[in-house]
Amino acid sequence: MTTFVLIPGAAADSRYWRPTADELGARGHDVVTPDLPCDDDSATLDDYADTVIKAVGVRTDVIVVAHSFGGFTAPLVCERVPVRRLVLLAGMVPAPGEPPGTWWTSTGWEAARREQDERDGRAPDDETALFFHDVPPHLAAEARRNVRDQSATPFADPWPLAKWPSTxxxxxxxxxxxxxPATFLRRVVRERLGIVPDEIDGGHNVALSRPQALADRLTAYLTDY
Structure with a gap:
């Protein structure tokens, strides 16, 4: 049985993954949704990885899926336990030695976001339009209630890997x-991973807005080798 390990982004926990986890479970897969210590100011990225590895336990045939800021944690997991495949979902792609807090500037994210805001006609402080524009209102409301405090600690230290894992x-x-934005990520993925990204319709929180379609895409990776 394949185990999907779903790593959340910043200020989020396992509740974010519930709709997608239910879809994967209905397809007969094991699902692990660890809660990272994001509100603990003493916790580093290594501690985040420890939390995931502890949740995985002795499971084998593991696919790790990392959303957004989870992209900084997932490769650390892959360096320490056998992982069949790593899937970054709208993920931040770290570079060796790069502190997560500098990622925004080093990738050119600020300019890309400004351009996207202009295209969308979105006010800079409208986070609902930014994150939940395509999420059902009841799920968006629940997600906003479930937002956790996010410590700045894991954003400060250099990303510890010297190269991307072999996974x-x-x-x-x-x-x-x-x-x-998609145009921005296509460039970042090409420059940092040297691959062409796969694509799915939906906004940043696609695990809430399109869980069935996302589960279909994730299970497709079981045979896409």
């Missing part, structure tokens, strides 16, 4: 993402 890696970007 086969795929990137699934969201075509309607307003936070990490």
């Amino acid at each position: 086969p890696t795929a990137f699934l970007l969201c075509r309607d993402d307003r936070f990490l």
Whole structure:
């Protein structure tokens, strides 16, 4: 049985994954949704990876899926336990030695976001339009209630890996993402991973807006080798 390990982004926990986890479970897969210590100011990225590895336990045949800021944690997991495939979902792609807090500037994200805001006609402080424009209102309301505090600690230290792990890696970007725009991510993925990303309709929180379609795409990676 394949185990999908679903790593959340910043200020989020396992509740974010519930609709997608239910879809994967209905397809007969094991699903692990660890809660990272994001509100603990003493916790580093290594501690985040420890949390995931502890949740995986002795499971084998593991696919790791990392959303957004989870992209900084997932490769650390892949360096320490056998992982069949790593899937970055609208993920931040770190570079060796890069502190996560500098990622925004080093990738050119600020300019890309400004351009996307102008295309969308979105006010800079309208986070609902940024993150939940295509999410059913009841799920968006629940997600906003479930937001956790996010410590700045893991954003400060250099990313510890000297190179990307040998784990086969795929990137699934969201075509309607307003936070990490698709045009921006296509460039970042090409420059940093040297691959062409796969694409799915939906915004940044596609695990909430299109869980069935996302589960279909994730299970397709079982045979895409």
